[in-house]
Amino acid sequence: MQSENRLFDDLAKLVNGAAGTLAGVGREAQSGARERAREWIGGLDFVSRDEFEAVKAMAVAARDEADALRARLDALEARQNG
Template structure:
């Protein structure tokens, strides 16, 4: 009877060790995937929201200025004729 309990105890220790090993491997794999994703995303040319909004505002201002200058040119050309 004692030997049966020892057998189950040893099996439980083996399964517990295997579960710990698998959990550690899963954590390492997850960390590796996260690192690869950071490297991949870091290599792309993403801009922050603030940078995007600043450039967008500059484009709107340039477009407005262009419209004003176009109207001015058309007025000068009309006066020339």
């Protein structure tokens, strides 16, 4: 009976060790795949979200300024012609 329990204990340790090893291999593969994806995406000249938002804000500001200048020009032309 004692040898049977020891056999089960050894088998449980073996399975537990194998599961831990497989989990480690899985984490390592996932990490490697993420790194390769970052390298691939990095080579495609994508911009970060922060860079995109900064350029978007600059475009909005430039558009607002152009609208204000257009309104001033229209007012000056109306005053000159009227």
